Every structure is written in C-alpha cells, then in structure tokens.
Amino acid sequence: MSTATASGPIVALKNVTKTYQQGAIEVHALRGLDLVIEPGEFTAISGPSGSGKSTALNLIGGLDTPTGGSVQVEGHDLGALGRKALSDLRRDRIGFVFQAYNLVPVLTAAENAEMVLALQGVDDKTRRAKVTALLDQVGLQGLADRRPDELSGGQQQRVAIARAIAAQPAIVLADEPTANVDSATAEMLLDLMERLNQDLGVTFLFSTHDPRVMARAKRLINLVDGKVDSDERRDG
Amino acid sequence: MKLSRMAWRNVWRNSRRSWVTICAMSIGLLVMIEYAGLVRGYLQQMERQILEVEIGDVQIHAKGYRDDPSLFIRMSDSDAVVTALEAAGFKVSPRLLGAGLAAAADNSSGAMLLGLDPKRDAAVSKVSQMVAKGQWLDATKPGEAVIGRWLARTLELTVGGEIVVLSQAADGSTANEVYKIRGILGSVGHGIDRGGVFLTSDAFRELMSLPKGAHRIIVRIPTDMSLSQAELALKPLAAGHEVKTWKALLPVLAQMFEATQGAMTIMFLIIFVAVGIVLLNTMLMAVFERVQEIGILKALGFSPFSVLRLIFIESGIQTAISVAIGVLLSIPATWYMTEHGLEMGPEGGISLQGVALARVWYAAPSVDTLLLPIFVLLFVIFFAVLYPAVKAAVIRPVEAIRHR
Ligand SMILES: Nc1ncnc2c1ncn2[C@@H]1O[C@H](COP(=O)(O)OP(=O)(O)OP(=O)(O)O)[C@@H](O)[C@H]1O
Ligand SMILES: [Mg+2]
Numbered sequence: 001m002s003t004a005t006a007s008g009p010i011v012a013l014k015n016v017t018k019t020y021q022q023g024a025i026e027v028h029a030l031r032g033l034d035l036v037i038e039p040g041e042f043t044a045i046s047g048p049s050g051s052g053k054s055t056a057l058n059l060i061g062g063l064d065t066p067t068g069g070s071v072q073v074e075g076h077d078l079g080a081l082g083r084k085a086l087s088d089l090r091r092d093r094i095g096f097v098f099q100a101y102n103l104v105p106v107l108t109a110a111e112n113a114e115m116v117l118a119l120q121g122v123d124d125k126t127r128r129a130k131v132t133a134l135l136d137q138v139g140l141q142g143l144a145d146r147r148p149d150e151l152s153g154g155q156q157q158r159v160a161i162a163r164a165i166a167a168q169p170a171i172v173l174a175d176e177p178t179a180n181v182d183s184a185t186a187e188m189l190l191d192l193m194e195r196l197n198q199d200l201g202v203t204f205l206f207s208t209h210d211p212r213v214m215a216r217a218k219r220l221i222n223l224v225d226g227k228v229d230s231d232e233r234r235d236g
Numbered sequence: 237m238k239l240s241r242m243a244w245r246n247v248w249r250n251s252r253r254s255w256v257t258i259c260a261m262s263i264g265l266l267v268m269i270e271y272a273g274l275v276r277g278y279l280q281q282m283e284r285q286i287l288e289v290e291i292g293d294v295q296i297h298a299k300g301y302r303d304d305p306s307l308f309i310r311m312s313d314s315d316a317v318v319t320a321l322e323a324a325g326f327k328v329s330p331r332l333l334g335a336g337l338a339a340a341a342d343n344s345s346g347a348m349l350l351g352l353d354p355k356r357d358a359a360v361s362k363v364s365q366m367v368a369k370g371q372w373l374d375a376t377k378p379g380e381a382v383i384g385r386w387l388a389r390t391l392e393l394t395v396g397g398e399i400v401v402l403s404q405a406a407d408g409s410t411a412n413e414v415y416k417i418r419g420i421l422g423s424v425g426h427g428i429d430r431g432g433v434f435l436t437s438d439a440f441r442e443l444m445s446l447p448k449g450a451h452r453i454i455v456r457i458p459t460d461m462s463l464s465q466a467e468l469a470l471k472p473l474a475a476g477h478e479v480k481t482w483k484a485l486l487p488v489l490a491q492m493f494e495a496t497q498g499a500m501t502i503m504f505l506i507i508f509v510a511v512g513i514v515l516l517n518t519m520l521m522a523v524f525e526r527v528q529e530i531g532i533l534k535a536l537g538f539s540p541f542s543v544l545r546l547i548f549i550e551s552g553i554q555t556a557i558s559v560a561i562g563v564l565l566s567i568p569a570t571w572y573m574t575e576h577g578l579e580m581g582p583e584g585g586i587s588l589q590g591v592a593l594a595r596v597w598y599a600a601p602s603v604d605t606l607l608l609p610i611f612v613l614l615f616v617i618f619f620a621v622l623y624p625a626v627k628a629a630v631i632r633p634v635e636a637i638r639h640r
Contacts, residue, residue, distance in 0.1 A: 054638075063535055064634045091537030098535075098637060101528035106245035119537040163536075175637075 008075055010170045010203055011037035011060050016069035018055050018226070029055040030226040032069070037171065037205055042197045044217035045207040052226040053207035054175050060205070061173050062090045074170055091119055095164030097174035097206075102160040103148040109135065109155075110144035113162040120167060134162040138192055154185035161192060165202055174206035178213055190216045239542065243549035246522070257518040258558045261613070264511040265562030268504060268609035270569050270599065274578060275500045277600035279493060282593065286489065288362040290425055290591050291482040292454035294466055296474045301451060307334055307406055307444060311477055314450035320473045325458055326466075329357040330450035332440045336403030336411070338383070338433055340391040347387065347401065348431040351440020360456045363424055363434075370395035370419030378439035380418035384432035388420045395420060401433060405445040413443050426587055486589045504612055511613065512620035519551055519624035530628050531636020540629035547625035555617050559610055566606070573599035 018030040030052045037043060045053045058064040059071050062078050071078045074093060078086060095116075103112045114122075114131045122130070135144055138158040148156050157177055164172045174193075178186035190213060196202045206213075214220050222230040247254050287293055296317065301309040311317060314330045321328045332351030337344055354373035358364035364372040373382050381399055383391075393399060397417045405411040415435065423429060441447065453474070457466040463481045470479045483490035523530070530543055581595035599605075 058634050058637075061535070063632075063637075087537055087539065090535070096532075096535055098532060101532060101637075104242070104529060104533065106242060106249060116536055 009036045009038050009072075010041075010074055011035065011205070012070075012072040013056070013060070014070045014072075016056075016059060016066045016071060018052070018059065018064070019067045028226055030059075030066070032227060033223075034228065035221065037203065039170070039203055040197070040201055041203050041205070041219055042194065042217060043205050043219040043221060044214050045205070045221045045223060046209070046214050047223035047229070049209075051223040053223055055226075056223070057173050057175050057205070057207060060171075061094055061096060062086050091116060092167060093170045095167070095169040095172035095202075097157065097160045097164050097172060097177045099176040099179045103156055103163075105148050108145045108147055109140060109151065109159045112148070112159050113166060115163055116167045130166060131162070134166055135159075137196070138162045152185070153181045154188060157181060157185075157189055158192065161189070161196070165196060165200070169202075171203040171205055174204065176207050176209065178208065178210060183210075183212060186210060186213060239546055240549055243546055244553055246546075246550050247553050250522070253518055253521070254554055257514055258554050258561065260514040261511050261555065261558030261617075262561040262565065264507045265558060265609055265613050266565050266569060268507055268612070269562065269566040269601075269606055270573055271500065271503060272605035272609055273570055273599035273601040274573055274597045275496060276602060276605050277574075277577075278580075278594055278597045279496060280600050281598060282489075282493070282591075284362075285425070285594070286482055286486065286591060287456070289366075291485055292360055293457045293463060294455040294470055294479060294481050295485060296453040296455065296470070297451065297478045297480075299476070299478050302478070305333065305451075307404075307446070307451075310446075310449040310451045311453070312449040314453060315448065317453060317474050317477070318450075321453070321455060321470070324469065324473055326470070327359050327456040329353065329360040329454045330437075331357070331452045331454060332437060332444070332446065333451040334403055334440070334444055336401055336433075338387060338391060338431070339400045339402065340393050340397060343391045345387055345390045346431050347433045348427060349401065349403065349433050349435065349440065349443075351435050351437045351444075353437050357454075360454045363421065363428070366422045366424050367419040368422035370417065372419055373434055373436055374418070375436050375438070377418070378436045378442065379416055381415035381439075382419040382421060382434040383417060384421050384429045385423065386429045387431055387433070388417070393417055393420070399433070401443065403444065405443065407445040409445065411443045411445070413439075415439070425590070426592055427590060486591065488589050489591055492588060504609070508612055508616040512616040515551060515554070515617055516620040516623065518554075519547060519621055520627070522550065523547065523624045523628045526628075527631060527636045530631045531633040534631060535633035535637070543631070544625045544629040547628050548621060551617060551621040551625075555614065559613070563606070563610075570599055570601045573597075574601065 013033050013035040016030050016033040017028070020027040020029055033052070033056060045056065047053055059066050060073065062073070065079065073089065076089060081089065110131050113134055114127045117127045117130060132144065135141065138161055140155060140158055140162070143151065143155065151159065178189055181189065193204055194216065197204055208214060219233045221228055296311070298309050298311045318328050318330055329352060334349040336347050336349050338347035354364065354375050358372065367382060368385065373380065383393065383399065391399065395417050398414050399417060400414050403411040421428065421432065424432070435443070455470065457463070463483065467479060467481050534543065577596040577598040579595065580597045581593060585595045586593050
C-alpha cells in the first residue's frame with residue numbers, strides 16, 4: 001500500500017457532519033468536526049454519551065460515510081475511494097479494536113490474531129511466526145490455542161489488540177476498548193497500548209468514558225454535541 | 237483462517253440445533269428415497285401386470301367386437317395380419333375368445349374360453365409361466381386345458397381331472413366337450429382366476445365350429461419403440477381393424493398412473509418445503525445471533541462474498557451429513573421395501589377396469605430414485621439458504637456493532 005503523503009497526518013477530518021435519520025427526527029451526531037492525527041500519537045476521545053465519539057471513529061475507519069465534509073486517511077479522501085479500495089485500505093492501514101464481540105468465538109487466540117494477515121493473503125508460515133511473536137508481545141504466551149471463552153475479558157482484548165497491530169497499520173482505532181473490563185485490567189491494557197506506541201510507534205486513537213484512561217492519553221480530545229470542545233496535549 | 241474450518245466449527249457451536257436440522261433433512265431425504273423407490277416399483281408392477289399378463293402393449297380387434305364381444309365379430313384375415321406384424325418385428329399372439337359354462341362332477345361355473353397357440357402366446361404373455369400346478373398347454377394335445385385357480389377350486393378340480401365345457405357354437409349347435417386338466421394357473425388376474433379356460437386354437441375351433449380367424453391379436457412392441465410410434469406403425473398393417481394401445485383400452489388406469497406420479501411430485505414438494513423451512517429457520521437464527529460477529533468480520537475486511545460463502549459452506553456441511561445419513565439409512569430401508577414391500581391397499585384388494593391393483597408395493601430402487609430426491613433436496617436447500625446468506629452478506633459493520 002503506497003502512502004500518498006509519507007510525512008503528512010494519518011487522519012484529517014475537515015468540517016465533518018453526520019446526520020442520522022431516525023424516523024422523522026434528524027439526529028446530528030457530528031456538527032462540523034475538525035481533527036488531525038499525526039503519526040505516533042496516543043490520543044483519547046472523550047465526551048458524554050451521544051457526543052459522537054463512535055460516529056467519529058467509524059467515519060475514520062471507513063465503516064460509515066459522512067453527511068458532509070471530508071475524511072482523509074494517509075492523504076486518501078475516503079469519499080473518493082471505491083468499495084474495494086476502501087475495504088483494502090481498511091484491511092491494510094487501519095487496525096480495529098471494538099468494545100465487545102471482538103473475537104470470533106470459534107477461532108483460537110492465534111487464529112483470531114492472524115485473521116487480518118490471512119485476509120491479506122500472507123502465507124501460513126510467515127503468519128504463524130508473526131502471530132507467535134505478537135501474542136508474546138501482548139503478554140499471551142502459551143494461550144495461543146485457547147478459544148475466546150477460555151480467556152478473560154482482558155486477555156480477549158489483548159488478542160484483539162494483537163490482531164489490530166498484526167498487519168502494521170497506520171493507526172489503531174479503538175472504541176471504548178476498556179469499557180467491558182475492570183479497572184485493573186483497563187490499566188494493564190493501557191500499559192500494553194502505551195508500550196506498543198512507544199516501542200513500535202503504533203498510532204492509537206481510542207474513545208473512553210473512564211477518567212483514568214483519559215489521564216493516560218498523550219492527547220485528549222473532548223467532544224460535546226458532535227464538535228471538538230477541547231483538545232489538550234500533554235508530555236509533548 | 238480457512239473459511240471451511242471456520243464454517244465447520246460454526247456448525248457445531250449450537251450442536252443440538254444443527255443435529256435437529258440434520259435429522260429433519262435426513263428423514264425427509266430418506267422418506268423421499270423410499271417413496272420414489274416404492275412408486276417406481278408399484279408402477280413397474282402394475283405395468284408388468286398390464287403389459288405382460290392382462291393386455292399387452294397393443295390389442296387388435298375386429299371393429300365392433302369390444303362393444304359387442306360376440307363369437308361372430310372376428311378378424312377372418314387374422315393369419316395374414318399376424319404374418320405382416322411378425323414381418324415388421326412385432327411379437328403377436330392371436331386369441332379366440334368365447335363364453336360358456338364349465339362343469340365337473342356336481343359343480344358348474346361360468347367360464348371365459350380362450351383359444352390360443354401355446355408357443356406364440358408364451359412369447360407375448362407371462363400367463364404361460366404362471367402355471368402353479370401341472371403344465372402349460374401343448375399344441376399337440378388339443379384334448380387338454382389349463383384353467384384359472386378359483387375356477388379349479390369351485391369345480392374341485394386337480395391336474396388330471398376332467399372338465400366339461402358347454403357353449404353355443406358358431407353354427408348354432410351346442411358345443412360340448414370334455415378336456416383333461418393339464419395345468420392350473422396361479423394368481424393371474426380376477427377374470428382369468430375366476431373363469432379362465434385355456435384351450436389350444438385347434439381345440440377351440442373344433443368346439444365352437446370356427447374354421448379360421450381370431451377375435452383378438454395381442455401385440456408386444458420392441459423395447460426401443462414408443463407406444464404411439466407402435467400404434468402408427470401397426471394401423472396400416474391391420475387395416476380395417478381396431479388398433480388400440482393399452483392406454484386407450486384402460487384409460488382410467490393410464491390416468492391413475494399419471495396421478496400416482498403427480499402425487500409423488502406433490503409429496504416431494506411438501507416434504508422438501510418443510511425441510512427447506514427447517515433449514516431456513518436454522519440459518520436465519522445462526523445469522524441473526526451472529527450479527528455483531530459478522531459485522532466485525534466485515535469491518536476487518538471480509539467481503540460480502542466471503543460471508544455468503546461462509547453461510548453456504550455451513551449449510552453445505554449440514555446438508556452433506558444429512559445426505560450421508562439419509563442415503564445410509566436408505567440402504568436397509570430399501571432392502572426391506574424391496575423384499576417385504578409395504579401394504580398400501582385394503583385386504584382383498586381393489587381392481588380398476590378389471591386389473592387388480594397391487595396391494596403390496598415393492599420398491600424398485602434405481603439410480604434415479606436415489607439421485608432425484610438428492611438433487612431436489614439440494615435444489616430446495618440452495619433456495620432456503622440464499623435468503624439468510626444474502627442477509628448476512630449485506631450486514632453493515634456500523635449497524636452490526638451498534639446492534640446489541
Ligand atoms: N445508526 C444510527 N442511527 C440513528 N442514530 C444514531 C446512529 N448512530 C448513532 N446515532 C446517534 O448519534 C449520536 C451520536 O452517537 P455516538 O454513538 O457516536 O455517540 P457516542 O459518543 O459514541 O456515545 P456513547 O458514549 O454512548 O458510546 C447519538 O445521539 C446516537 O443516538
Ligand atoms: Mg460510542
């Protein structure tokens with residue numbers, strides 16, 4: 001996958017609006033969102049329920065299309081991409097971690113982790129080697145053959161993170177990745193993500209409700225009513 | 237990850253539901269295989285009875301004989317017709333027919349007299365092979381008769397006994413002759429069982445004072461010739477006479493044959509629609525309870541076509557197991573149906589247009605009776621799965637993830 005602008009931002013949202021039609025009522029989920037994410041960021045999106053966090057992440061991930069404005073990922077305007085190109089971009093450049101039902105229950109941890117690589121057509125041997133290393137990296141040594149229901153919630157999310165970073169995407173989008181785990185587990189997941197960000201340079205963009213998770217972000221964007229309310233950077 | 241491995245594991249996620257589906261499909265298939273075999277057997281049985289015993293493929297009569305079966309309405313040129321038909325490749329047997337009274341000791345009974353050439357008749361009719369006691373007629377022994385089994389019982393006759401036949405001869409005189417019983421037939425058909433008295437043509441002519449001619453010519457056609465082709469070919473060869481196929485002679489039976497095939501089609505439909513609904517329901521449930529999962533697969537890069545294939549493979553696995561079980565179970569079931577048959581008619585039996593309908597249906601399995609139900613099943617399953625599969629393929633990740 002070629003990158004259009006090697007040194008430009010990974011994500012650029014310009015005046016993005018998203019309106020849902022709920023029967024006769026129009027729901028304005030996003031009302032002119034501007035957002036730029038640079039490589040290497042570790043950014044959290046916070047905001048009250050209904051403020052548009054999930055909507056924003058879905059648009060960046062190419063899972064949904066905006067009503068207005070433009071969404072760019074690595075310089076590609078998603079609105080200009082065909083279905084196949086969009087799906088390839090998603091598979092090759094974006095990692096997803098969802099809040100729940102992340103893993104395919106009938107597949108083992110290793111099989112779940114290698115899913116994206118398999119979809120890319122990476123051969124068996126390379127895949128196996130990569131996944132073994134990945135599961136080590138996310139702290140799941142020896143659990144490769146467990147099914148999701150034989151793993152704790154935190155371990156399941158680690159598998160999801162392993163899957164998300166397996167294909168070395170430009171960015172990992174995580175919608176409330178810690179919402180379904182206890183706070184100690186959430187801390188450990190944050191540790192993991194932070195380490196991947198620091199050691200491997202993986203760019204993370206995640207949403208959260210949890211103040212302790214927000215506190216760990218290097219950049220915190222607060223959404224209110226589908227607009228950026230505050231955008232604060234820490235550390236530098 | 238191989239799609240087929242994922243599909244295989246998905247099938248056993250809800251193993252009870254999958255087994256219920258598999259059972260329904262296997263039983264549906266089994267019933268259809270057996271039913272198809274039985275219907276084929278029944279039709280064969282009936283056709284054999286009609287073609288080989290009762291009627292033949294085609295019968296030729298003098299015009300008007302069938303409306304008024306009189307000794308006098310006969311084909312006087314029957315020898316020429318027989319020669320022409322045999323030259324054209326048909327197997328034929330001319331028969332002389334008459335009515336009379338049969339008596340032995342103190343008993344008497346109405347009798348149906350048949351005069352025929354024993355050798356020729358054996359080539360067109362299985363009656364000669366149905367002799368239960370004694371032997372079939374011998375052209376060189378015109379003093380001997382073969383009779384139906386109920387007639388033998390009524391007259392308390394056994395092989396070697398003597399039967400007196402009374403009738404009115406063609407010249408107006410009283411026909412009256414004694415014959416020695418050469419053979420007693422087994423179960424042939426109602427008419428013959430009750431009153432059939434088979435004589436050689438010579439004996440019949442002698443008895444009835446008929447110099448030549450025949451009342452009926454029974455025709456068997458070559459196996460590669462259709463009934464309608466045969467009818468066309470026969471008409472000019474038997475000019476001036478009435479040529480009728482068995483279907484024209486027994487229209488009600490011919491219709492019943494078609495109805496039986498129609499009934500089978502309807503039964504196929506009912507069973508397979510039911511099986512289709514079971515599978516449709518299973519796969520719909522399997523899709524709906526996995527909306528999020530499928531949505532996430534699609535978010536990760538699964539194409540709609542891959543999802544479609546996944547659902548089809550899952551159904552395919554259940555179908556393959558069902559077909560294997562259904563076919564396996566059909567082996568002993570078919571064996572039983574072939575050996576012992578299935579009682580379908582009432583005690584005593586029914587006859588239609590003088591032909592006794594088979595009371596016990598025996599299966600006559602063939603490649604068709606096995607493959608047709610399987611192909612129909614696959615066809616129905618394809619359509620039953622199409623809807624849930626398409627439903628799954630078009631799941632949108634955003635909606636799926638919100639759906640909880
Ligand atoms: N598919 C949809 N159809 C209709 N309305 C929708 C849809 N998706 C989101 N919305 C609405 O858009 C608004 C923003 O939703 P969104 O899920 O982005 O909020 P959120 O910030 O993620 O909330 P939460 O913290 O509860 O997850 C909400 O009012 C929501 O009800
Ligand atoms: Mg949300």
